[in-house]
Amino acid sequence: MKKILAIAFLTLTSMSMQAQEELTWHTDMSKATDISIKENKPMFLFFTGSDWCGWCIRLQKEVFKTPEFIKWAKESVVLVELDFPRKNNQTETVKTQNAQLQQQLQVRGYPTVWFVEATKTADAKVNLNALGSTGYVAGGPQAWLSGANQIIKKK
Template sequence: MKKIIIAFVLIVASATAQAQTAKPLVWETNLEAATKVSLKTKKPLLLFFTGSDWCGWCIRLQNEVLKTPEFAAWTKDNVVLVELDFPRRTPQQPEIQKQNAELQQMFQVRGYPTVWFATPTKTDGKTNLAQLGSTGYVAGGPAKWLEGANQILANKK
């Protein structure tokens, strides 16, 4: 019985330590800050247009793909994450609302979730975004979604 208790304690302690060391994904909400990181790391932007507090497909994409370990591992080498949220109940700062509306218009986003991949460039202090491609919810979990994302990112090279 002691061995079972000790084994259980070790498993729980190991899982807790692993959960504490796993870094959560950083989703930038400010395009200017994300652009700086993108230019520095030479990674394209992943622009996630979402209705976080009302869009069922957005929540489904989050749960099935964007919150998985596979997606987290993939992002480290491939993209800078940017969340462009259009909530109905959650308050948002006016400058973020304005930025998100401008980007929604620029990328002609008509439905949610929409994920655009773009490469930023700076010219005369002005940011330009070269569109690489877009996707949305894809059934099949992280492997299927990442397969499509990798095909879009292949356009960058």
């Protein structure tokens, strides 16, 4: 009985630790823009085909789900996922928003990550200043974050 309780405790502790390491990926640009401006952080726009793009899935596994990336992202950027799934359903609002941003930033392939700085004008119009973009980079989180840091230093 003690072994079962010990295993249950360890499992729950492990799940709790993983839950604490979860990142918030926004899908609403308006909300993400407000947070970005408030926190004075650039937005990290991740253009992905989450349910079909092999390189997108690989980038998530090799970089975005690592402790190094999670720590960096929480401190450095506001994460926005702009997904173009083939099987998963999305609202028309999200589809339209993602397509407009894809066109605006001229995204031609996946995965693409754009770093942008958001500002609002006096009449509440949002302007996005593109800092730079990247995609899949071999070499794990250190290699990927090195390139990302060079881009956001332009801010």
